Amino acid sequence: MQLHSFFNSSTSYRVRIALALKGLAYDYQPVNIRVGEHRAERYVAEVNPSATVPALQDGDFTLGQSLAIIDYLDARYPEPLLIPNEPALRARVLELSSLIACDMHPVNNLRVLGYLQTVLKVSPEQKDAWYRHWVSEGMKGVERILERHGRGAWCFGEAPTLADCCLIPQMANAQRMGCDMSGFPLSFAIYERALKHPAFDVAQPQKQPDFVTP
């Protein structure tokens, strides 16, 4: 298997956690989205038509979009299952994952921040305030869901699920950007637990072959 990934992409980070939790080996194919390698003609034509990272190549099968990739990995390599089958639990896992993957992450990703800076010419302070605003709004929802439905050591029980694969990269980004996480103790406890877990550790940005210091 090959994973097309950028060390600092939190969608790539989600898939790296999933692969590590499943104990799957893969070739790491770096795609430097800071210099637009995800938009290179060959990458779009041969790997990922949506011109994003991550993308997984599993034999002849190539797939983009982190949540679709993790669903695919669950079907093909079900041990451990990251999206549970039990309907109510499954629904909660997908609800929290969607909140992070749809409502939080996309508004703060590299290309949106880039547009704010280069096209709308916002100041660094305005950009940082934008980032913190959407993290704060999203984390309030995450924390309320965990208060109401969370249980066990991870988001939803005693083993990590897709929800944890989404939460940890989001928390890591928020930490890196200096967001105040003190209002989200349940989320933070899971984040601290994950930092000590080998699969989450090995998936961290600074452990990737394409890592560079900022």
Next chain:
Amino acid sequence: MQLHSFFNSSTSYRVRIALALKGLAYDYQPVNIRVGEHRAERYVAEVNPSATVPALQDGDFTLGQSLAIIDYLDARYPEPLLIPNEPALRARVLELSSLIACDMHPVNNLRVLGYLQTVLKVSPEQKDAWYRHWVSEGMKGVERILERHGRGAWCFGEAPTLADCCLIPQMANAQRMGCDMSGFPLSFAIYERALKHPAFDVAQPQKQPDFVTP
């Protein structure tokens, strides 16, 4: 069943299509996100902790996030299945759905456009350019995926799937905002087909009880 929905919310629109395709009756509970009803204390406490629409109430079970809701409906009311089980097809359906739900829609939703206007004080022209930019970027990916993997009358075969539930509201929004869709003929053909399909028709914003003219 109750669906908490706003007529003009495209995430609500996705779920309305899914419910109509499955022939499921429901009580329509309007939530006017233009005046912040999704952030009302009672709605957040009793219905949807992520303070968004849509939310589904099915007996005692309440769930937010459109993709999680449609996955839940598939488990509980599998006829017709909107997320296919066959792994390769399923992966494509989830890939296209994620592209729309994660990469396109969130950047252009009401709260983000509101922040641009009220906090960053962008001009109406800058806001419109922002909207069209992300629609255009996302639709290029959608069209490339359909060119490579699409087949049949709908996105992926002879019956609508989750991908179509996501694509049609996105296309309708883009049309409404005056985006040029001429570069996306495969997507547009599916959109035109959907307009004639009863389940897609009944789910349209202008057919909802809370519809108001702009």
